[in-house]
Amino acid sequence: MAQRESQIVLGLDPDPAALWPQATGAAQTPADAVAAHCRALIDAAGPACVAVKPQLACFERLGAAGWRALEATVAHARGRGLLTIADGKRGDIDVTAAAYGQALFDTLGVDIATVNPLMGGDAVRPFIDAARARSEPAGVLLLVRTSNPGAADIEDLELAAGGTVWERLAALAAELGAAGVGAAGLSDVGAVVGATEPRHLARARELMPHAVFLLPGVGAQGGRVEQLAPAFAPGRAGGLVSASRSIAGAHLVAGGDPADCARAEAERLRALAWALAG
Numbered sequence: 001m002a003q004r005e006s007q008i009v010l011g012l013d014p015d016p017a018a019l020w021p022q023a024t025g026a027a028q029t030p031a032d033a034v035a036a037h038c039r040a041l042i043d044a045a046g047p048a049c050v051a052v053k054p055q056l057a058c059f060e061r062l063g064a065a066g067w068r069a070l071e072a073t074v075a076h077a078r079g080r081g082l083l084t085i086a087d088g089k090r091g092d093i094d095v096t097a098a099a100y101g102q103a104l105f106d107t108l109g110v111d112i113a114t115v116n117p118l119m120g121g122d123a124v125r126p127f128i129d130a131a132r133a134r135s136e137p138a139g140v141l142l143l144v145r146t147s148n149p150g151a152a153d154i155e156d157l158e159l160a161a162g163g164t165v166w167e168r169l170a171a172l173a174a175e176l177g178a179a180g181v182g183a184a185g186l187s188d189v190g191a192v193v194g195a196t197e198p199r200h201l202a203r204a205r206e207l208m209p210h211a212v213f214l215l216p217g218v219g220a221q222g223g224r225v226e227q228l229a230p231a232f233a234p235g236r237a238g239g240l241v242s243a244s245r246s247i248a249g250a251h252l253v254a255g256g257d258p259a260d261c262a263r264a265e266a267e268r269l270r271a272l273a274w275a276l277a278g
Contacts, residue, residue, distance in 0.1 A: 001237050004050050006270045007277065009085065009214065011244025012038050012054040012073065016062070018249075020258045031065035034058075038073040042080055044259035045247050045266035051083035051112075053214075053242055074108060084110040085214070085240075089143060090127070091116030097123050101130025105138055114192060114214070117142045117169055124176060128189060132180065139180070139188035139212070142173045145204060147194025147217030166200070170207040181210045185234055190214060193231070195223030195241070201230035209234065216242040218269065225272045232277035241273045 001007055014034040023040035027033035042052060052073075059070035074084050086108060090100040104113045104127075115127050124142065131138035145155055145166040155166040170191065177189030190212035193204050204213070213231045217223035218241055231239035243266075250261035 001050050004047075004081075005274050006048055006050045007236060007239055007241050007273045008049045008266060008270045009051045009053050009240045009242040010042065010045050010049040010082075010247060010266065011087075011216070011242050012041065012052055013058050013244045013248075014038055015058070020248075022258065029065060031062045031069040034062065034066070035069040035072045038069070039076050040259060041248055041262060042073070042077050042082070045262045046077070046080050046082055048263065048266035048270040049082060051085055051240065052077040053085040053087045053244075055244075056086060056088035071108065074110060078109070083112065085112040085114065085141070086110040087114045089114050089116045091119055091123055093119070094122050094126050098126035098130065101127045105130045105134055110138075111136070112139050112141060112190075115140045115142050117144075117172055121172060121176060124172075128176060128180070131188060137188070139190060141190045141192050141212070141214045142169065142176075144169045144173060144191040144208075145193050145197060145200050147196040147221055147223065151194065151197075167203070167207060170204055173211055174208045177208075177211060184237065186210055186212055186237060192216065194221075195225075195228055196221050198223070198227035198230075201228065205230050205233050205238075212238060212240060214240045214242055218243045218246065225269060225276060228273070229276055236274070236277040239273075239277065241269065243269055 016030045019037040024033035024036045027036050059066040077084050086104045117124050127140045157165050173191045177187030180188035187210040193213045194217045195215040196217040247262050247265050250265035251258040254261045
């Protein structure tokens with residue numbers, strides 16, 4: 001973040017029916033087109049970002065070819081100096097969780113993975129173990145208070161012991177990440193905290209003082225960078241501001257070349273977040 005002066009995460013949610021035609025004209029298959037689109041988007045917006053976040057489902061729906069496109073996209077992003085966040089929201093019993101961890105951190109080679117903690121700590125620890133076993137630093141981001149409207153159906157429910165479901169998940173994230181706090185005061189276990197509900201950020205930061213927050217929902221989902229200040233209480237590296245459609249589809253709003261518009265929107269978000277977190 002310090003090198004790039006950016007906290008922006010470029011979300012990659014490629015829809016084969018809505019790709020940049022300038023980037024995909026020579027592609028032979030839908031998976032080839034997705035890979036070409038992602039390369040072009042990374043090349044255009046990546047310099048203003050610190051990480052990319054491929055949504056795994058958008059690649060997996062294309063079968064084996066889609067997984068190859070995902071591998072190529074991750075490799076391209078890493079070659080451009082970007083961190084890679086696998087957004088699959090995996091979560092299962094410990095044996096399966098360990099296999100997921102190997103698939104994401106060892107086979108795919110991402111730096112960070114999103115994990116669903118609703119099955120409890122034993123379903124999360126294998127992901128953390130897989131991340132910590134890597135020779136390069138890696139980490140996980142637990143779903144705590146997500147950005148979708150339906151999050152309130154479960155995550156905001158009051159518990160008999162007090163507090164809400166999401167607050168208990170926050171406490172779990174802090175507990176599991178305690179052993180992974182580094183010299184900068186941040187843990188390798190972070191949290192997904194939706195930018196669409198900024199009223200929760202101060203409480204989330206109180207419960208997770210060392211966690212890196214991934215803040216999805218900026219742009220198309222209605223979240224605004226200006227409301228995210230509590231996330232950066234530990235410093236600029238405390239928050240990752242994620243934007244997907246608002247960057248990839250910026251040309252649909254502003255008009256003009258998709259790459260130029262994506263670059264401009266990513267840079268606008270970068271400057272806004274960097275100034276806010278200062």
